[in-house]
Amino acid sequence: MSFWVYILRCADGSYYTGHTDDLERRIAQHQAGELPGYTHDRRPVTLVFSENFTDRIDALERERQVKDWSPKKKEALIRGDWNAVSEAARSRPRVSASLDPGSNRTDGIAAHPISSVRFEPVENNMPTPTPIIVLVRPQLGENIGKAARAMLNFGLTEMRLVSPRDGWPNPDAGPAAAGADVVLDGAQVYETLADAVADCAHVYATTVRKRGVTKPVVTPDEAAREIHGATGRSAYVFGPERSGLETDDVALARKILTVPINPEFGSLNLAQAVILCAYEWSKQAALTQPTVTDLGEPAAQDELEGMIGQFETLLEHAGYFFPPDRAPATKRTLRNLLTKPGWNHLEVRTLRGVLSALGKPRAR
Template sequence: MSAQAPVIILAEPQLGENIGSAARAMLNFGLTELRIAAPRDGWPNPAAEPLAAGAFDEGVEVTAFESVEAACADIGYLVAATARPRGMEKPVTNASGAVEWLQGQARKTAVMFGNEAQGLSNNHVALCDAIMTYPVNKDFASLNLAQAVIVFAHAWGEMQGQAGRFEGANAGVGEPASREDLIGMFEHFEYELDRAGYFYPPDKTPLMSRNLRNAFVRGQWTTQEVRTFRGAIKALALGRGKARITRED
């Protein structure tokens, strides 16, 4: 990654299932350091394992602390995730903005999320340098803890330029067709259309031809696609069963 990944801090989480789900969300987007402050049911928690889907074995490291203060003691820049206005003089931004701020820090950074029942307390938010909020429905701001984590994690992964499992997928796309190939296809198609009597009345031929060419150009054809289409034109022009086509594709 181009920047040091932030720590994710869960302040006083209640359910092991949500801790596991948060870890799973994190690892999907390259975040691996999870801190849990004063978890209600203690740690380790067997209930976290199934929802983590192997995240604890594949890279997410979990450290438990007795308090929120202890969990963020070494953090140089701390962002609070909350949907509620706090009346505090702190900068407020969305997930993408938080990622930009975090990337600009030379210090160790973290994003802190509150528990399932009440979110972060004002005392927790007071420890933070900034506030991150999401554009949720003002009449229903009720994300699950892991859902809240994944919104930020996705923004982080996206800003780091992660391509995910489709990385390099465009390598399988064929070479773009040259203008010469396209023009040859146009002329071939138009020739056969003219033979079939498509261009009628004759004075409309230029307009009809331009409309067809414009539609084809929007398709961003590859060289292979041009060859395939010209083979199809040949087959239609000759008629089924009248001649054997030597395919170029």
């Protein structure tokens, strides 16, 4: 099944973004004024952009992302001008972030799965300088974009590229970066790894094996703690997608960074490797966390007793406690069940209202 994200240009020049599993029918509904809401009084409308996804979740996330874009950035997307999309993104004060296990796009442009966190790097509190992500001889622009996305999720913005196979800039990187334009725009290109890390005092070569080089070995967590406590610049170095870092690359590093991994399958893709390191570093960085929902104060014991008593009364009238000699044990089990969740005051009142409605049903 296909799901579509679409952009309409309205009669007043504004844009509307939506999603549907039947594009032709939905556009006809907008045109006919059958759908209440934004487009109803802004007809006629014109379909100016659409993207196809195989998963509804991906389509919903893409819709949320594009809705947040400025008209200028939407117009660049409509034209397919990714350089202009990047340019328009530079002034955006906020960044969408998500954990991205992959893409289900079917038409060659990366999809954008669920985005569960939105934050801004807190510049005044974030340790400086932040570590540099160095990609050595990366092969695919799409993977560079995904690495940039992984970086920005956790507050890293400085990327250095060593002899990218297809040159730089690469048009495939922008769509895969999913809005991490500030990383791609600032990416610097070097001919050799030695040049790329020349100003770094702490260089970590990421590899699942030592490749014949004897160096200290650390985990991402250990490396992150060292970086936060160190002076001077630090760099995480990642090798090409197909083969990883060569022995000569590893030899330039101060330490080897690796993770405990399945010995039968020790293969991480580039973005996964980057996000492991970036996440561990971010745990000690001042990034704004998602808002925590106040669950409310736990209900007082007398409120719970009232709810339990109400339950027992209703169940007695329904003949639930049978045989009578098992009633005490059954009530004890019921009490254990009802005291386990840690109900708050509002939840107890709500449930008691439900019980009252069940005990005295009335026509509406």
